[in-house]
Amino acid sequence: MLTDLWLNFLLLFMIFASIVALELKDVLSSIIALGVVGLGVSVSFLILQAPDLAIVQFLFEIFALIILILAFVKKPFHDFAPSVQSRWMSVLAVIAVLAVLGLSWEVFRLMPPFGEPLMKTSQFYLENGAAKTGAANLVSSVVLDFRGYDTFGEVTILFTAILGTFAVLRSTIKDKHAGGKHE
């Protein structure tokens, strides 16, 4: 019961913080508000009995903040004058989002209730994980043994994303060395 109360409070706080992050004019403030949302997710993982995930989310949040601040805060930021068209677009988006939330109400009633998962596959992992893989932490036994190919794919995606980042930014690095401005 206490878990539910804490979770609901954290989720409401995160919804508020994300609206603030999207609506603020100042870039540094909105990036920091996004960081607040990420740390809220980290605390929620702790409450949901997932310590490994909480640690990884915390590290991800710090890295993402560093990347975003380094990339965007020094740029000359233009304050856009809100056109009539964009204001209509905002109103339409809010209406559409609220409509989707109203229509999805029935779906959450059909889901298994909160706190009672089905666990058809996971029951096998919980019973045999330690015996089959020798890992005391069952999450790592799933990551590195039962679902090892998924982790291999994850590493491949990460490597490809880093290669893409370097390919996109390569000319920038060259320009810095040459001292000229890319046109």
Added chain:
Amino acid sequence: MNPYVLCFALFLVGVYGVLAKRDLIKIILALGILGYAANLFLVLVGYRADAHYPILEPGVQLGPMVDPLPQALVLTSIVIELGTTALMVALAIRLFQKYGTFDISNIRRLRG
């Protein structure tokens, strides 16, 4: 209040940001919010009431444990999100160098 509904509301805040904002930085932040909400939803589905975290301790007989499978896959998902965020930021920097603005209504001529 059901946590599922609130988590979906967080997801919809991210959808609103992607639809209504004209600033590239705001769109990247909204995509980050979408990722947080999706990860949190998967872990919420695997939560069992009054259960223990899925780590065995020697000599202790533990009760029921929460579902380890969504936790493992969300661990993978968080790492991938960091890579995609870095790639989006790099593309935004290049677009700013080319066009001198983050306003997507001014970024035209986007042909391969």
